[in-house]
Amino acid sequence: MANIKSAKKRILVSEARAERNKAIRSGVKTAIKKVNAAVEANNKEEAATLLTAATSTINKAASKGVYHKNNAARKVSRLSAAVNKMN
Numbered sequence: 572m573a574n575i576k577s578a579k580k581r582i583l584v585s586e587a588r589a590e591r592n593k594a595i596r597s598g599v600k601t602a603i604k605k606v607n608a609a610v611e612a613n614n615k616e617e618a619a620t621l622l623t624a625a626t627s628t629i630n631k632a633a634s635k636g637v638y639h640k641n642n643a644a645r646k647v648s649r650l651s652a653a654v655n656k657m658n
Contacts, residue, residue, distance in 0.1 A: 595637045602628045603650065610653050618654045625650055 573579050602625035609618035626647050633643035 592637050595632045595635060599625075599628055599632050599638070599646070603646065606650050606654065610657060613657065615654075615657050618657065622650055622654045 573582060602621070606618055606621045606625050609621050629638070629643045629646050632638050633640050638646075
């Protein structure tokens with residue numbers, strides 16, 4: 572354990588941020604799974620509505636610094652391509 576007051580604070584802050592980031596990442600994964608499940612079920616209108624929600628979730632995570640903007644763009648692009656490929 573750290574002895575210096577500022578180091579102790581950094582430990583607490585980093586733990587709090589790690590918890591927040593974990594929750595945000597989990598939400599993004601859940602949104603992606605929902606879109607992929609709708610694509611697998613061949614339900615186009617549900618997939619389209621879930622895609623907008625997932626895109627919003629991913630972009631919020633990127634704006635908070637949980638994901639790099641290019642990583643977020645890649646995730647959105649892959650989801651969009653999967654939904655658009657449906658007939």
